[in-house]
Amino acid sequence: MTSPTRPSLDDPALAIPVDRAGVFEPIPMARTERQQEFYSLRDGEMLINLGPQHPSTHGVLRIVLKISGEQVVDLDPVIGYLHRGVEKLCENADYHQAICYTDPLEYLASLFCEWSPVMAFEKLLDVQVPRRAEYIRVLAGELNRVASHTLYVGFFALDLGGITPVLWSYLERDEIVEILAALTGAKLLFNYFRIGGVNGDLNHEFMSRLGDWMSHASRQVEAGTALLNENEILVRRARGIGTLDRDTAMRMAVTGPNLRASGVPWDIRRAHPYSVYPELEFDVPTRSEGDCLARYLLRVDEIKQSLRIIDQCLHQMPDGPIMAKLPRLVRPRPGRAWAAIEGPRGLYGTYAISDGTDQPFRMRIHDPSFVHLQLLSLLVPGNLIADTMAINASLDPVMGGVDR
Amino acid sequence: MTAVTRRPTLPARALLAGVLLLLVGGLVITLAAVLLLPPLVDFLAANTPLVRFAVAALVLLLITIPVAFIVIYMELKVIARMNLRVGPDRVGPFGAAQSVVHGLKVLAKEDFTPFGVDVAVYTLAPVAVFLTTLMTILVVPFAPGLYGQDFNIGLLYVFAIGGLNVVGLMMAGWGSFNKYSLLGALRAAAQAISYEIPLALAVVGVIILAGTMSLNSIVEQQAGTVFDWNLWRQPLGLVIFFIAAIAEANRTPLDMTEADQELVAGFATEYSGMRFGFFFFAEYVNVFVVSCLVTVLFFGGWNAPFDWPFPVAIDLDPAGYEAWLAFLLVAGPIVGTVALAALLRFFVDWMRWPGALLIAFLLVNLLAVGALVGLAFVTFDWVVGLTWMMVKSFAFVFTFVWLRATLPRVRVDQLMGVAWKWLLPAALVNIFVTAAAVVLVWG
Numbered sequence: 001m002t003s004p005t006r007p008s009l010d011d012p013a014l015a016i017p018v019d020r021a022g023v024f025e026p027i028p029m030a031r032t033e034r035q036q037e038f039y040s041l042r043d044g045e046m047l048i049n050l051g052p053q054h055p056s057t058h059g060v061l062r063i064v065l066k067i068s069g070e071q072v073v074d075l076d077p078v079i080g081y082l083h084r085g086v087e088k089l090c091e092n093a094d095y096h097q098a099i100c101y102t103d104p105l106e107y108l109a110s111l112f113c114e115w116s117p118v119m120a121f122e123k124l125l126d127v128q129v130p131r132r133a134e135y136i137r138v139l140a141g142e143l144n145r146v147a148s149h150t151l152y153v154g155f156f157a158l159d160l161g162g163i164t165p166v167l168w169s170y171l172e173r174d175e176i177v178e179i180l181a182a183l184t185g186a187k188l189l190f191n192y193f194r195i196g197g198v199n200g201d202l203n204h205e206f207m208s209r210l211g212d213w214m215s216h217a218s219r220q221v222e223a224g225t226a227l228l229n230e231n232e233i234l235v236r237r238a239r240g241i242g243t244l245d246r247d248t249a250m251r252m253a254v255t256g257p258n259l260r261a262s263g264v265p266w267d268i269r270r271a272h273p274y275s276v277y278p279e280l281e282f283d284v285p286t287r288s289e290g291d292c293l294a295r296y297l298l299r300v301d302e303i304k305q306s307l308r309i310i311d312q313c314l315h316q317m318p319d320g321p322i323m324a325k326l327p328r329l330v331r332p333r334p335g336r337a338w339a340a341i342e343g344p345r346g347l348y349g350t351y352a353i354s355d356g357t358d359q360p361f362r363m364r365i366h367d368p369s370f371v372h373l374q375l376l377s378l379l380v381p382g383n384l385i386a387d388t389m390a391i392n393a394s395l396d397p398v399m400g401g402v403d404r
Numbered sequence: 405m406t407a408v409t410r411r412p413t414l415p416a417r418a419l420l421a422g423v424l425l426l427l428v429g430g431l432v433i434t435l436a437a438v439l440l441l442p443p444l445v446d447f448l449a450a451n452t453p454l455v456r457f458a459v460a461a462l463v464l465l466l467i468t469i470p471v472a473f474i475v476i477y478m479e480l481k482v483i484a485r486m487n488l489r490v491g492p493d494r495v496g497p498f499g500a501a502q503s504v505v506h507g508l509k510v511l512a513k514e515d516f517t518p519f520g521v522d523v524a525v526y527t528l529a530p531v532a533v534f535l536t537t538l539m540t541i542l543v544v545p546f547a548p549g550l551y552g553q554d555f556n557i558g559l560l561y562v563f564a565i566g567g568l569n570v571v572g573l574m575m576a577g578w579g580s581f582n583k584y585s586l587l588g589a590l591r592a593a594a595q596a597i598s599y600e601i602p603l604a605l606a607v608v609g610v611i612i613l614a615g616t617m618s619l620n621s622i623v624e625q626q627a628g629t630v631f632d633w634n635l636w637r638q639p640l641g642l643v644i645f646f647i648a649a650i651a652e653a654n655r656t657p658l659d660m661t662e663a664d665q666e667l668v669a670g671f672a673t674e675y676s677g678m679r680f681g682f683f684f685f686a687e688y689v690n691v692f693v694v695s696c697l698v699t700v701l702f703f704g705g706w707n708a709p710f711d712w713p714f715p716v717a718i719d720l721d722p723a724g725y726e727a728w729l730a731f732l733l734v735a736g737p738i739v740g741t742v743a744l745a746a747l748l749r750f751f752v753d754w755m756r757w758p759g760a761l762l763i764a765f766l767l768v769n770l771l772a773v774g775a776l777v778g779l780a781f782v783t784f785d786w787v788v789g790l791t792w793m794m795v796k797s798f799a800f801v802f803t804f805v806w807l808r809a810t811l812p813r814v815r816v817d818q819l820m821g822v823a824w825k826w827l828l829p830a831a832l833v834n835i836f837v838t839a840a841a842v843v844l845v846w847g
Contacts, residue, residue: 233812
């Protein structure tokens with residue numbers, strides 16, 4: 001039922017005229033002051049479409065750049081090309097089924113996308129997760145974090161024009177993916193966490209593969225990043241570019257490595273501890289520069305911390321069940337729950353409302369990539385076109401998470 | 405019931421057409437030969453330089469094809485190895501025919517002209533780019549006596565034609581009706597202007613030392629051992645020339661014009677099919693030409709790095725062998741094949757006669773070809789020279805590929821900064837020091 005009196009956004013009468021000179025350029029309808037300002041071109045300026053099919057937009061992001069020569073004057077990120085309605089899908093599935101819809105949100109860190117809804121549902125149901133299950137979750141999650149960060153290192157270099165590091169970082173990721181496949185049965189979309197525990201216990205193949213990998217993991221990371229850390233071209237292109245200061249970072253609700261690279265030591269694993277992180281020893285690395293290089297180096301530091309956590313998990317792994325006792329069909333009492341975790345890109349949060357049925361009444365997902373994408377309009381203008389890719393890569397947005 | 409018409413089948417029709425074509429064509433060619441050949445031969449005999457030029461141009465045009473294929477194969481395979489990949493390995497031994505298949509694929513693609521392009525400019529751009537590259541090879545001395553043309557202004561010619569390259573890129577960028585292409589083309593123009601200067605100034609030292617701009621003379625003056633090469637007399641010039649050459653050949657880390665992470669494919673964004681193929685052909689041939697220039701100017705060209713005993717004069721007199729020569733040529737291969745096959749048959753367990761004969765036949769032929777090549781190598785100086793020239797040039801092609809696999813791309817302002825702030829002053833210092841040394845030490 002739509003009311004006929006409600007104004008439509010596509011009504012041409014509502015369009016604000018745009019002052020444009022180009023004959024061939026299709027003139028979009030401007031509906032806001034901002035759009036009118038952006039799509040009006042001054043002398044010597046030109047609009048250029050970056051994406052959705054572009055080699056370095058990390059998926060199907062479209063950025064309309066307003067450039068003057070090589071310099072970016074302004075930009076307009078256009079999102080929504082990967083919208084699948086995940087939140088709505090989750091509201092039409094029961095609690096167990098909803099988990100698998102959240103998996104492909106961020107395909108580089110699927111376990112973290114499962115983790116926060118699972119935690120929210122556990123809060124709704126008031127379930128105590130067995131300690132062994134929590135340890136397995138942390139173990140698998142940190143493995144996934146290393147996989148995501150190593151890929152970040154490679155793609156950051158790729159967007160700066162180096163073609164080799166990305167394939168070297170796949171070396172690491174392939175091993176981790178095999179390890180996780182031994183544990184979860186899948187390589188990309190794991191669907192491993194369950195409400196009240198995890199899907200399967202540690203097995204022999206997982207342990208042997210993990211042992212193999214752990215014996216050379218830190219050396220491999222060192223070797224891979226040593227090629228980049230001391231590369232003059234990479235350092236010169238990343239240092240001082242896209243500097244995000246502390247106050248702006250906090251004002252823009254930046255989380256995760258991007259925030260810590262700006263000097264704020266805020267890590268949800270320490271700030272609002274969940275799971276078994278209070279029992280584990282690890283540092284929260286921070287850097288004060290806030291530029292692309294700092295964001296890159298911070299991720300390298302985080303890989304090392306993750307390796308520490310994995311090591312501790314293996315040593316402290318308790319015996320016991322891996323699932324809490326739960327009925328097959330769960331009907332939580334009416335209520336609301338918010339659960340946030342620290343993912344490789346920042347805060348992954350889920351807000352779920354239960355109305356007492358077996359399906360979530362409302363489910364909302366907070367994804368860090370969406371928040372970080374907003375930084376582009378702050379950081380990029382004034383830099384060159386090439387820096388757009390550097391900044392975009394250093395912020396590490398995954399479009400699956402942005403568009404949901 | 406429909407009447408059965410007897411039409412020739414497809415192979416029959418093809419055969420018929422072929423026979424007709426041969427008949428008519430043969431007649432026409434014979435007539436033309438009878439009528440035109442004598443005056444033509446007279447004309448050619450009267451204009452030997454013209455004939456030499458025509459043959460050289462044809463050979464150079466044809467030489468680009470294998471050269472580009474080898475460079476593309478190196479690019480695929482070397483970068484793959486550095487990326488921990490296997491690279492192409494399906495077509496031919498170790499995937500060696502991959503670039504041939506690439507070429508055929510590009511030929512078979514649709515010749516597509518997008519909407520809004522300036523058709524004339526868009527169509528001529530790949531031709532312009534390819535022609536300029538081709539024209540540069542003309543003066544490269546591959547071996548003693550093996551060159552397209554020897555100008556006394558050879559080096560100047562190289563830079564002049566190399567500068568024309570950017571016209572083709574600008575045409576592509578302007579004619580494509582695409583903003584990425586336009587940006588790429590403008591970058592190409594800026595980059596060419598910036599890097600032509602250090603490139604040209606870097607070799608002024610070599611010109612001062614050689615006293616000539618003829619590439620042949622420059623190579624001849626470096627004859628001797630490795631210590632006679634310009635490399636030792638012009639180290640700074642070599643470094644500047646090499647860096648500027650990377651930019652000139654549009655290779656990573658200085659390939660601003662087609663920075664794929666920024667400008668999709670730069671000036672070539674709107675091109676497909678063989679037009680795109682021409683751009684890539686030109687790029688890879690350009691890499692080879694630039695490598696050749698580095699070799700010629702600084703690494704002694706065709707000269708061997710040490711006192712190489714070849715070529716030697718072998719005094720062969722085939723007529724002196726009389727009947728034995730005929731016997732060697734006719735019976736030698738057969739006897740050799742059978743003897744080798746017999747050896748294989750009786751000493752290799754799983755070998756049977758047909759297989760043994762086949763393998764022996766191939767081995768004997770290989771042996772014969774190898775012996776001929778070896779004979780040519782030790783006898784003719786241009787074979788020796790060509791070998792050294794190619795070894796050195798492809799070492800530099802390898803370096804270009806290696807750089808591409810290793811380094812990220814510099815930013816466009818950094819690129820300009822390097823050219824104007826570092827390379828240009830360094831090149832000027834190099835000229836000054838060289839001139840001073842020539843005047844004070846040798847003068």
